[in-house]
Amino acid sequence: MSAALFLVIAVLTVLGAFTVVVARSPVYSALGLVGTLFFIAVLFLGLDAQLLGFLQIIVYAGAIVVLFLFVIMLLNLQAELETLSAPALVAAAALGGLALAGLVAFGVARTPLGVPVLAEGFGNTVPVAERLFTSYLLPFELTSVLLLVAIIGAVVIGKKRLA
Amino acid sequence: MLADLLIDVARVVFIILLAVQLVAFGGFCERKISALIQDRIGANRASIFGFAGMGLINTFVADPIKWLLKEDVRIVGTDRLLHFWAPVVSLVMALVPFAVIPFGNELVVGDRHINLQAAPLGVGVLYVLAMVSLGVYGVVLGGWASNNRWALLGSVRGSAQMISYEIAMGLALVGAVLVYGTLDLQEMVHAQGRLLGGWLPAWGIIYQPLGFLLFFVSGVAESKRVPFDLPESESELIAGYFTEYSGAKHFMFFMADFVEVVLVSALVTTLYFGGWQIPFLAPDGFHFPGGGILPVAPLLVTLLGVVAFTVKMLFFTILQIVLSWTLPRFRYDQLMRLGWKGLLPIGLANVVVTAGLILWLGGHA
């Protein structure tokens, strides 16, 4: 991905992320999140991660955020007058977030990372699947168990008013 | 350089136009077929210099003009921004998947090899799924932005329905992917060009009959038309998530649904009915099982493929229209039960059986 294109997408991504945090209406937050996720997917494509790029859209944008929207609508949440927590906390958060990002950026700046030439098919379905079903088979199977547990948990928790 | 660019543009324009024209033609068919079913004549009044074309003028000319020129009613309390963008998202997300649909074989003009597919993408199937899943946002936002409880209920229904049937659709696709061993739609079509036993075209329907049914049913559900039109069922929710829409925006929503119908037809054709393949037609002409050979010019072969693809797509579009005018609407619990307790387990079983068979037979089809 060319540097110019990257910068454009990066700006859009950050804009989306800001929307999540700043928007008064949770629906707009969710839309900001979708935007961010979509552009991160584009970045994935730029990093030769084709499979993950599309999975990102299918799983995150297509399912998870829809779930968020669904709940927002179910609860009929409207735009809020007071979106932020106590001012002290907000200040601490802003400071902390800034410090965190700054530290990481500082650390990254000192770590040289080359852009190596890649083997044919990097990031395609086949190599990811090969890793997934050999070295990571056990975690993969455990993930399915986790998802099953999560489904059951969500149904049980969400079903009726708890006693 | 310029030629390449022009070819790219031509490919994109062609497939979009193909889709849109099919939508219009589908609209015509819908009006005529519904009339046939309900024992009436159907659209036949609009005419240009006395030419009505059995109502073709109605659907191709009069309807769009009327729709686009109607007043765009603005309701107090709506979210202007989202109210506008929702139908756009719906329509765009219905149209963009066509980019990876192969509508013909490689076209050879001079020393140029032109792949008749707007965007040759290695992970085409995933791309389609991704775009279809983004289509939900149009429905969700449209209903929410309308500030109307019917609309909101419609979008809640719509989002739940679309997510539910995306899962069945994805599972059906997994079966097809297993059979072809690729995510590339053009490769899938190529794989269907063989003959089984010398006479039977190796179309996906042979390998994945159940997968085809699953995909077709969930595809129809995805397009939110009768009998799956709960998000917009007029007897319950006025018009569901586009209750508060009129004019061009309403037209976009309406069209998005119909584009989805065409999209399902295109995908079914590509995945299960050989895409642009014509039985026994090899690049150098027809090879009949009996041994007869009918040579055809290569250019003509490719063009025949495009025609075949269009005809197949049209067939499935009409099939869907007939379906929706034949079947009554589901109840909401029935809809959910069909999705989660019917299609999902069948889809899982289909994947397991397919994978097992492939493993047993030792390789892809």
Place this chain on the structure above:
Amino acid sequence: MTAPAPLAWYLVLSAVLFGIGVVGVLARRNLIVVFMAIELMLNAVNLTFVTFARAHQSMDGHVIVFFVMAVAAAEAAVGLAIILQLFRARATVNADEVTTLRW
């Protein structure tokens, strides 16, 4: 500007996204938005994984991202169910109105 973007840029972007996510988690009252901010952080980390996978030419990073997605899906399902239940019980989704677990 047609040269490819250095990989470090991606990392910086992910740090920024993560920072924004942190602020969202800490500063917003609405629990659903807090949740979204958490997703933001997860995605920021995913971006670093993919970047390092690119840098080290290893598929492992991709696989980890795959797992993160699965876990995030599970987490969203359960988390939203909890929020739903909270709303039923307290008619609120504000973080600072739910402080029963204190001294």
Place this chain on the structure above:
Amino acid sequence: MVTAEPLLRWIVLLPALGFLWNATVGQRAPRTSAVVGPGAVGAAFAIAIVTVLRLHGLEGGQGDGPPMLHDLVYRWIEVGPFHSDVAFRLDAISAIMVLVVTGIGFLIHVYSLGYMHDDPCFARFFTYLNLFITAMLVLVLADNLLLLFVGWEGVGLCSYLLIGFWYEVEANAIAGKKAFLVNRVGDASFVLGLFLLVQHTGTLDVAELQAKAGTLAGTMVGPMTLATLVCLLLFGGATGKSAQIPLFVWLPDAMAGPTPVSALIHAATMVTAGAYMVTRLYFLFDLAPAALAVIAWIGALTALVAATIAIAQADIKKVLAYSTVSQLGYMFLGLGVGVTGAALFHVVTHAFFKGLLFLGAGSVIHGMHGEQDMQKMGGLRRHMPGTYWTMLVGTLAISGVPFLSGFYSKDEIIAGAFLGPHPQPLLGVIGYVVAVLTAFYMGRLFFLTFFGEERFDHHHVHPHESPWSMLGPLVVLAVLSAVGGALDVPGQVNHFIGAHHEEATPFGMLVLAGALAFLGLGAAWYAYVREPSLPEQAATAAGGLYRFLRDKWRVDELYDAIVVRPLFALAEFLARIVDPDFVDGAVNGIADVVAWLSSRWRRLQTGNLQHAALSFLVGALVLLGYFVVH
């Protein structure tokens, strides 16, 4: 020469599977236990025969050592240079033991079918029995001492379970606990021995130990060599499991309550574990003559003490129990004087005739509706002829009547005391004395039970012969007891150990032994059949001695005074003084401090999610800062 033989694991696995079946399915369907329980052990016996035949078919090559079958199941523990496998070995010694354990075990299972027929906990009994056999087989077949110890402890656990099988009767539960605790003392000693071995040789593998044993003899620990110390500690374990002085007190109690069948399984199999272990490690004991002397002395004294006690007991099973202790003493005497083959030979023959006697006694008790007091029996030979004849064979065999099995094995041991590699003539004399005593108390048991007038209450007791499932094993064991002397056990064992071939027992000694057997039996016949009033008079005349013997040398009382009471006093002290004041004080003090601190710190816990998240952030920043700075 080592040959791989994957069948070996099945000898152990089959009873283990039987155990699992009986413990689960059997609880619901006890009838299946009747098939699975004995069947599993029977099948193990069959496999044991097959493998032993294969072992027999192997030729021991020159310099390769004697033939041996080996089955490595999996590597169990690996810590640094130390490793231990789950692996089984079948050589001449373990072959004998495997056949005895599975064979006798199978007969006991069959016998139990009849004996336990009406018990409500039928399946549970077979569960324990199968587990017992499993553990015993692990012990016998183990190719390293750690695995052997697993079997060793497993056997201990099962003995606890079996002795306390009818735990509703408190005496049984107490007897079980006693057996368990007394064995713990021995086990502690055994474990210490193992620790020393690991510390100095770095291995517990029998084959590797054999190679490295020499180094132990050279190292001095205080007044003795390391080999002596290790051997004494290991032998300490053996005294527990094999009921030798000073830890023999549990075995007779184990007979007091529960079934003679479970009692028997101790007598015929478990108690031989100690003797087996010493044989297995004889290459080690050979390096420690001092330890061998101790073993010989303890064996002989145990034999003598137990025999004297047996004379004065009225309970038929207690007589047999002390007899067991006494015969085990013989075995250790044999080991101590260096005639290992003879000792193991005695293990085998003893398993035959003691099994026979116990089962016979069980049959008698069964027929007498649970009566165990010989004073209340008499004249039973008319009522239970099958039991009578088989018991007769057993009695003659254990007494050492010529040409029956006990005669050969016992005489080889006594002869070994005079002529063996480490001769102890004085102990040989004791051996002869014990032989007379043995014949006498066995004669007493036999005549009191089957001859004389019928002293039982005819209104309540109707003696009857036992069913065939009980008589069958009796007959088989009777035949084995009679002809078991023909087995060439010493030859096999000596060949394996590579020991000096023992001298043939001098003819004079044989005659003497035979005569002593008849002397003892004759005396018993005279005292209990011919002149039934004589024992009464003798008991009155030597009142103090009689009571001393009847009370089992008052060993239990002695232990009570020197071990149990001081321990109780210490516990009392700890419970009254140390625990409430010091321990509780410390615990409560810490708790108070924590509680006070918590009362301050809990202000931090606001219950607000985001405050908690903020503390995350602070932690993350600190960590990140650390990493970035470094």
